Each structure stands twice: as structure tokens, then as C-alpha cells.
Amino acid sequence: MARLSLPTTARLSSTLRVDPTNITVIKALNRLSRPSLLSLVLDWLDERNQSLCPPLLRRPDAEEYEDEDDFYPPAQSLSELRELYEAMQLRKGGRREVVDRVLEGDWRYGLSLYQLAMADLQYLYDHPGSLKWTAYRIQRLQTPGHEDDAEGPEIADKESITVPRFHPSTFLQNLQAEVLPDVKAHYNFDRPKGMPLLLLRIFIIDSPYNTDLAVSTRHRGRPGLASSGSSSSATTSFDASRTIYIAFPDASPHIYISKSANAATASSTAGGAAGEAKSLRALVVEGVPKALSRPRERYALKGTGLSTKNLGAMLAVKGAGRANAAGGGWSVYAGTETADLKADNPLQTLKTLPTPPLSDASSANDDTAENTDYGRKRRRLVDPDEAEDEKQQKRARAAAQARFGDAAKVDDGKGVERLDVAIEDPFPTDTAIPPPDGDYDARRGAGAGEPSRRKSKGRKSILDLSLSQEDLEDVSNERGRGRANEEGEESWAPRVRLSFHGSHVFAGLRQLVEAGIVDGERMPGWMTGEEGVTAGAVRHGRIKGFRGSGV
Structure with a gap:
């Protein structure tokens, strides 16, 4: 441990190095399976990792019976230790x-922190x-033309397609x-196999030191004094650590940020710990665009309304070449993989020649076969109801193929597990024929005023949390006073929310x-x-633009 440590x-x-008795170290190893743990240890024993993951080896000048009482005696060399774990x-x-x-x-x-x-x-x-x-779009900000404009709010440059260099x-x-x-934070970059992205792990510790004092669980008391203090106060700094992951996809103006690894545990134990985890994550989200910015080239992160546990689905929707909303049936125009280029793509300049028409002889043979007695009997035995059902099923499958294309397959590995949508369109009513006994006015007044007076019970839904404060005020104002139609009359908007759950929501809708x-x-x-969104509000039949396609 360093004799002198300064903030x-x-x-x-x-x-x-982190003490092996630390609860964080024990949990990190115990949650791995035996094959994964052994594979990880062999990676630690690689020659290239010895500067960061050195094991304990027996000294060459050690006595022969020095480690006789040791339950796990040190090995003589790395090769011997590697053979032990391979066995x-x-x-x-x-x-x-x-x-x-x-x-x-x-x-x-x-x-070491690298091993963790x-x-x-x-x-x-x-x-x-x-x-x-959660996917965020890296949006460039407009450069202020005057010094007085620099103090105003930041304005996004929607016409710019510039992507910052990383x-x-x-x-x-x-x-x-x-x-x-x-x-203090520890950073570690890694590139997952089979995924075109760079993964950054940020391990945050509540400590002003960057020496062994930051990760030590012994001899920690008041700040600046390393010789006094109890063990209970020593573990406070390290146990308050948070881990955040940031994924940088290749050739994409988006980044993916994970929620804190201990957020769920913190929210179930104490509200203060959960608030601390959220504040640390918000600090990172605010710092990422500033770290990407340069003089006269500022950037900001803009929410896309897409949240999922599947990184493959993230890459498919907000990966390379997916800056626009080219999903569903339109995904055939955004194919970038080799399999997509070999398929029957509308953008292909060279396609296979169409099948030539049948010859007269073959068509004549077909007509003869259809006019046989066996063919007439088959047509008589077909039930009209079954034929109609088969026709409707064929039409439904064709509609699904047209609307979804090659996407939303059960086994494609790009499943989204949740979809939350709020329908904010006004309820369609016939204003030419008013309802009797003033039911329409009473219903409209109750529908407009009741949501503002009623208090919601229970925790907020994911859809509420995804809406910004400005949108919530806009929605509440519109619901409170009603909405005006083209003739200037107010209309009633029901409170309708749809939530789809499952391992692959869009594949279920396709079925x-x-x-x-x-x-x-x-x-x-x-x-x-x-x-390309998992949470949004529908107005006039479409998802609001800034949450999704940008339309």
C-alpha cells in the first residue's frame, strides 16, 4: 500500500489489487459456471496478461519444505500452473x-481490477x-453564430450527418x-466475438484516491488517515461501487448504455442507494457527449425510445446503416450482410432471369389433365368453406410477409421483450348526430377532467418514465382541456395504453x-x-417522430 496518498x-x-475476502470479488467468481471460470483462469495465465494478472509462484530460492503446511502450495512456473487448471x-x-x-x-x-x-x-x-x-443517437449541435447565442439553449442540427471520430x-x-x-473509475475495453461493436466497462468507486486506498478494505477511517477506523466503515466506499457498460457499434451514429448492474439490488434495499445509482448513470450519460465533442464541434445524446436486453436486436435496429427507420417490410432495402445481398433484394442491379413461359405442348397437356374425370371429381369433393378458409389463410400469410418481410422471425435472435405504446388520438365521434340527453357533453367533460384529478396508484410504468417532462406537461394539458378538431370543437381523448410482453414481441404479432x-x-x-422503438406515443396514427424515425 502506498505510504502517502493524495486526492x-x-x-x-x-x-x-482487491482483497480476495471482499464480497465483490467473491460474488464475481461465484456467479460463473465451472467451465467459464476455468476458461477465465486460463486467460489470466496467458503470457500476454502476466503484467496485469500475475499469480503467486514459488520463489526459486525458497527452501524445499517451506510450503509443506500450505493447502494450496505455489506452483514452480506458469506452465505447471496452466497444466493444473487444464487437468x-x-x-x-x-x-x-x-x-x-x-x-x-x-x-x-x-x-486486480483487470481480472474483475x-x-x-x-x-x-x-x-x-x-x-x-438503451439506445441513444449522437446528435450534433448547432454552432452559435454570436457570443450572446452561446448562453441560450442548445439547438440540435438535424440536417448534419457528421459522426464524431472515436x-x-x-x-x-x-x-x-x-x-x-x-x-474514481476503472475503464476496460473489450470486443465481443461475433458482434461489430466495442464494449466499454466503467467500474465506479466512491473514493478520491487512485491508489490501493481506493480498493482496500483495511485500515480505512477518516479521509487522509489510513491507520484508524473500523472495518464496517472501510467497506462503505467499495461496496457503493457501480458498473456501467457503454457499447459503441461500428459505423453507427448510436451508442448503447446499460443500466447499473446493482440498480435492481439497490432499489430493493434502500431508496438512497437506488438514487445514487441513477445519479452516477446520469453523470456518465452527460459526460459521454462532452467527451466526444471538440472545439466548435459539440454533440449531445438524444433518446431513441428503444430499450431491450438483446444486443443483437439493438444492432439490427440501431446498428451500422440503420440510422433511419428501415424495419419491418422495409428492411429489404437496408440489407448489409452477405446473405441479404444474395437474396432477392429490390436494390439488386443484376437479378436472375425470369422463368420462361410454358410451351404450348406442356400447357396443352395440363389442360388435358384438368379435363379428365379424375380432375372433375377432385373439384366436386372440395368443400367451399374449406376452400374459403384456405384462401383467407394464404392471404393472411401474404399480408404478414408484405408487412414484416424477412424480419420478426421466432428464431432470428433479434427479439424485443417489451413494447409500450400510448394512444393519444382523439376518440372518433359523429358530431352530426349528437347523443340524446346530453350524454356526449357529460362523457366528454368526465373524460377530460377525470384523468387530471385521479391519482395513479402503484409504481410508474416504463412508458411514463420514458416520456420527458416537457412531453408529460404537453400531454396533461391536452387531456385536461380536451383537444380541438378541425372545426374548433374540443374532442375527447381516451386514456389507452398497450403493453406487449414476450421473448419476441414482433414475432408474436407476426404469428x-x-x-x-x-x-x-x-x-x-x-x-x-x-x-424501431419500444416505447412511444401515437398521435394521428403514427409514433411521434422524435422518438423513432425522425419523420
């Missing part, structure tokens, strides 16, 4: 055996649905400058269309996934 704004080093892979056993060997034997002096980052990433790769991702080292330096001085339950010809476009 600094530098980030945490990857070589800092553990070949035989059966429990996870506890590997964890004890790591924490009490080969890494008894602690795991590798353990967290391994768990993320083993459980892709463990985190919920350099990992420069980005981390700028991002660390935006973090509070009494908070409903194929079964004839949902009319595929009249269904709105946001039900096919072409808008």
Missing part, C-alpha cells in the same frame, strides 16, 4: 473447488440478457475529466397476423417494428 483526478490503474477441465468437480483454489491459493494476495473486469465480461457473454440496454485513449481522458473529483387474428392490411406500422 487526484486520475483514473484507477488496472494493476490495483481440472478434464475431470468433473464443483465450482467451489476452483474458487477456493483461486482466492486461497494462486491469487491469495488479491485480484474480465470476470464481469465473462458473465455478460454467458448471460446476454442480464443487462438492459479514439479510445482520448475519449477516456475527456470522460475522466467530466467525472466528479471524489469519484397473430398469419393466423388471421390481426388484420395485416390495416395494422399500423409501429406494430411491425418498422419505427
Whole structure:
């Protein structure tokens, strides 16, 4: 441990060791399966990782019986230790055996922050649905033309298609400058296999130091005094840590930010901890566009209304070449993979020649076959009702293919598990024939005033949380005073919200269309996934533009 530690704004080093008795280390290893844990340990023992993950080896000048009483005696070399863990892979056993060997034997002096980052990433790769991702669009801001305009609100440049250049080292330096001085973070980049994106893991610790004091659970008391204090106050700083992931897809103006890994636990234990997790995540969300900005080239993050646990679905909707709303049946125009280019794409300049028409001889043979007695008997045996049902099923399948295209398949691996939509269109009424006994006025008055007086019970829905404060005020004002139609009369807007749940929402909607339950010809476009949103408000039959396609 450093003899003298001073508060600094530098980030945490990857070589800092965390005590193996720390609850964070124990949880990080125990949630991995035995095969994943053994594969991770072998990665630690790689020659390229020895500067960050060095194990405990026996000293060359050690006495022969020095480690006689040690339950896990140190190995002589890396090759010997590697052979030991490879032998553990070949035989059966429990996870506890590997964890004890790591924490009490080969890494008894602690795991580095780099090793903890590798353990967290391994768990993320083993459980892709463990985190919920939210997509943001990187929007360039207009450069103020005068000094007086610089003090005003930031205005997005919607016509600009400029994407900021991303350099990992420069980005981390700028991002660390935006973090509070009494908070330290450890950054780790990784590239998942089979995914065109760069993943950044941010491990935030509530500490002003970037030395061993930031991760130590011993000898920590008041700030600046390392010789006094209880163990209970020592674990406060490290246990308040938060982990946030940021994904940078290749050649895309979007980024994906995960919710805090401990947000669910914090919200169930204490409200203050949950608020702290949200504030740390908000701090990162605010710091990312500032870290990407340069002089006279400022950027901001704009919510897209897309949240899901599936990174594959994120890349399909907001990945490379998906800056617009080219989903559903329109996805055939945005195919970028090799399989899409080989398919029958409308954008193909060279297509296969059409099948030549049948010859006269073959057509004559077909006519002869149709005029046989067997053909006439087959036509007589067909039930008209069955023929009509078969015709309707064929029409429903054709409508589903036209509306969804090649997307929304059950086994495509791009499932979205939730879709929340608020219908804010006014209720259609016939103003030419007023209802008797003033029912229309009473119903309209009750519908307009009741939502503003009624208090909602229970927790807020995801749709409420996704709406900004400005939109909520706009919606409440419109509901409170009613909406005016083209003739100037107020109309009644019912409070209708739709929420779809499942492993693959749009694939389920496609199956409903194929079964004839949902009319595929009249269904709105946001039900096919072409808008690329999972939460939004529908006005005049369309998802509001700034939440989705930008129309």
C-alpha cells in the first residue's frame, strides 16, 4: 500500500489489487459456471496478461519444505500452473473447488481490477440478457453564430450527418475529466466475438484516491488517515461501487448504455442507494457527449425510445446503416450482410432471369389433365368453406410477409421483450348526430377532467418514465382541456395504453397476423417494428417522430 496518498483526478490503474475476502470479488467468481471460470483462469495465465494478472509462484530460492503446511502450495512456473487448471477441465468437480483454489491459493494476495473486469465480461457473454440496454443517437449541435447565442439553449442540427471520430485513449481522458473529483473509475475495453461493436466497462468507486486506498478494505477511517477506523466503515466506499457498460457499434451514429448492474439490488434495499445509482448513470450519460465533442464541434445524446436486453436486436435496429427507420417490410432495402445481398433484394442491379413461359405442348397437356374425370371429381369433393378458409389463410400469410418481410422471425435472435405504446388520438365521434340527453357533453367533460384529478396508484410504468417532462406537461394539458378538431370543437381523448410482453414481441404479432387474428392490411406500422422503438406515443396514427424515425 502506498505510504502517502493524495486526492487526484486520475483514473484507477488496472494493476490495483482487491482483497480476495471482499464480497465483490467473491460474488464475481461465484456467479460463473465451472467451465467459464476455468476458461477465465486460463486467460489470466496467458503470457500476454502476466503484467496485469500475475499469480503467486514459488520463489526459486525458497527452501524445499517451506510450503509443506500450505493447502494450496505455489506452483514452480506458469506452465505447471496452466497444466493444473487444464487437468481440472478434464475431470468433473464443483465450482467451489476452483474458487477456493483461486482466492486461497494462486491469487491469495488479491485480484486486480483487470481480472474483475474480465470476470464481469465473462458473465455478460454467458448471460446476454442480464443487462438492459438503451439506445441513444449522437446528435450534433448547432454552432452559435454570436457570443450572446452561446448562453441560450442548445439547438440540435438535424440536417448534419457528421459522426464524431472515436479514439479510445482520448475519449477516456475527456470522460475522466467530466467525472466528479471524489469519484474514481476503472475503464476496460473489450470486443465481443461475433458482434461489430466495442464494449466499454466503467467500474465506479466512491473514493478520491487512485491508489490501493481506493480498493482496500483495511485500515480505512477518516479521509487522509489510513491507520484508524473500523472495518464496517472501510467497506462503505467499495461496496457503493457501480458498473456501467457503454457499447459503441461500428459505423453507427448510436451508442448503447446499460443500466447499473446493482440498480435492481439497490432499489430493493434502500431508496438512497437506488438514487445514487441513477445519479452516477446520469453523470456518465452527460459526460459521454462532452467527451466526444471538440472545439466548435459539440454533440449531445438524444433518446431513441428503444430499450431491450438483446444486443443483437439493438444492432439490427440501431446498428451500422440503420440510422433511419428501415424495419419491418422495409428492411429489404437496408440489407448489409452477405446473405441479404444474395437474396432477392429490390436494390439488386443484376437479378436472375425470369422463368420462361410454358410451351404450348406442356400447357396443352395440363389442360388435358384438368379435363379428365379424375380432375372433375377432385373439384366436386372440395368443400367451399374449406376452400374459403384456405384462401383467407394464404392471404393472411401474404399480408404478414408484405408487412414484416424477412424480419420478426421466432428464431432470428433479434427479439424485443417489451413494447409500450400510448394512444393519444382523439376518440372518433359523429358530431352530426349528437347523443340524446346530453350524454356526449357529460362523457366528454368526465373524460377530460377525470384523468387530471385521479391519482395513479402503484409504481410508474416504463412508458411514463420514458416520456420527458416537457412531453408529460404537453400531454396533461391536452387531456385536461380536451383537444380541438378541425372545426374548433374540443374532442375527447381516451386514456389507452398497450403493453406487449414476450421473448419476441414482433414475432408474436407476426404469428397473430398469419393466423388471421390481426388484420395485416390495416395494422399500423409501429406494430411491425418498422419505427424501431419500444416505447412511444401515437398521435394521428403514427409514433411521434422524435422518438423513432425522425419523420
